[in-house]
Amino acid sequence: MTAPPALPEPAHAELDSMLSRKFGKEVANYFSGSPLNRVSFLRTDHAFLSQALKHPSTSFLLFNNLNPLVKSPTQLGYSLYKDVQSLIGEDPFTKSEEDLIKEYNSSTYIPQLIFLGLDDRNKEGLVYKDHYKGAPYFALDVTPKESVTTAAESLIASLESKGLEFSKGRMHLSLPPEEAAIYAAARHVLDWNSRNPFCAACGHRTFSVNGGFKRTCPPADLASSLDTSSVPRPPCATRTGVSNLSFPRTDPTVIMAVVSHDGSKILLGRGKRFPPLWYSTLAGFLEPAESVEEAVRREVWEESGVHVGRVVVHSTQPWPYPANLMIGAIGQAIPGGEEIHLGHDAELADAKWYTADEVREALRIGTSGIGEGPGPEYKEGGLRLPPGTAIAHQLLSAVVGGFLGGEAKI
Numbered sequence: 001m002t003a004p005p006a007l008p009e010p011a012h013a014e015l016d017s018m019l020s021r022k023f024g025k026e027v028a029n030y031f032s033g034s035p036l037n038r039v040s041f042l043r044t045d046h047a048f049l050s051q052a053l054k055h056p057s058t059s060f061l062l063f064n065n066l067n068p069l070v071k072s073p074t075q076l077g078y079s080l081y082k083d084v085q086s087l088i089g090e091d092p093f094t095k096s097e098e099d100l101i102k103e104y105n106s107s108t109y110i111p112q113l114i115f116l117g118l119d120d121r122n123k124e125g126l127v128y129k130d131h132y133k134g135a136p137y138f139a140l141d142v143t144p145k146e147s148v149t150t151a152a153e154s155l156i157a158s159l160e161s162k163g164l165e166f167s168k169g170r171m172h173l174s175l176p177p178e179e180a181a182i183y184a185a186a187r188h189v190l191d192w193n194s195r196n197p198f199c200a201a202c203g204h205r206t207f208s209v210n211g212g213f214k215r216t217c218p219p220a221d222l223a224s225s226l227d228t229s230s231v232p233r234p235p236c237a238t239r240t241g242v243s244n245l246s247f248p249r250t251d252p253t254v255i256m257a258v259v260s261h262d263g264s265k266i267l268l269g270r271g272k273r274f275p276p277l278w279y280s281t282l283a284g285f286l287e288p289a290e291s292v293e294e295a296v297r298r299e300v301w302e303e304s305g306v307h308v309g310r311v312v313v314h315s316t317q318p319w320p321y322p323a324n325l326m327i328g329a330i331g332q333a334i335p336g337g338e339e340i341h342l343g344h345d346a347e348l349a350d351a352k353w354y355t356a357d358e359v360r361e362a363l364r365i366g367t368s369g370i371g372e373g374p375g376p377e378y379k380e381g382g383l384r385l386p387p388g389t390a391i392a393h394q395l396l397s398a399v400v401g402g403f404l405g406g407e408a409k410i
């Protein structure tokens, strides 16, 4: 069994602060902690993107049907500008965004390219306008389709002949934390682009702009033109004012460790698809016009019948499957509110209160991904819990580590 990957180092972890003394050290969950500076304000600057694309320090993370290119389960495989030129052309950023929208032709297939940011740890990286420094990172969709089918197939064959592969399977939880964070951002934004080829407001094809972080609905299209002038499209709500229709979505999910009113027990649930003995914290989607605290109380009551009072947020975790942010909370049951009732919704196969000692022991010897074996010390019949890459694990560790008593060390 390989050792589980480490978690990212929280920012400014060693700095003494009032907040850390009161609430404990910040927990940075797996998939957070990207080493890249996103310089999001430069995404519309094509002079910058053009230089970033061709700089010798630039890395491209390739995806085929959302499967990332890897060297091994613990290492992403990056490509260079010369490798991907056959797909993206010499430079897709020679013209401004405004001009590209004017010349928009919905029948032209352009492989999705995402600008992810600058790694300023690399001292050989790009320097732009004196301030913005680092090695640029892009993600690129090399799925063979439409006009790039042949070029993509040949690129994929050449990468595979070098021992690289597009890692299949949905989860990639064995990467080192910084690689995992780069992969998560790339996957999240590529997935969103691939799900939104058409405008949600008017149904016409959309066009990727802002380094892959926005899709716009162009006002005219050359594809249906009989000459060289674009054919205007009908008015669309996304073209007026600040619109939220065409930016990548992030869906908030609440996930919570719930303790009994006296703090001695922890509520765990078993999903219907979980193996026997495999439990986790409860979780669910935040609903429109609902606070995090309300969503925690509602989800816990709906799934387990338990009534939760005070709720505090502990830490959060990006989860790019496809677009979640897990908001990790700790909640305390109200006096007399601990009775379990599974009859409200059909989500869980079981829910139970466990003592802190039982949870502590299971965190030590009984954790793994679903479908994987536990550690060597695990005794048959013991409680099983999620691995350290899951925020559920960190929430439970916090509870048994003293978070509730104000003497949190994790």
Ligand SMILES: [Zn+2]
Pocket: 199, 200, 201, 202, 203, 204, 217, 236, 237, 238
């Ligand atoms: Zn539209």
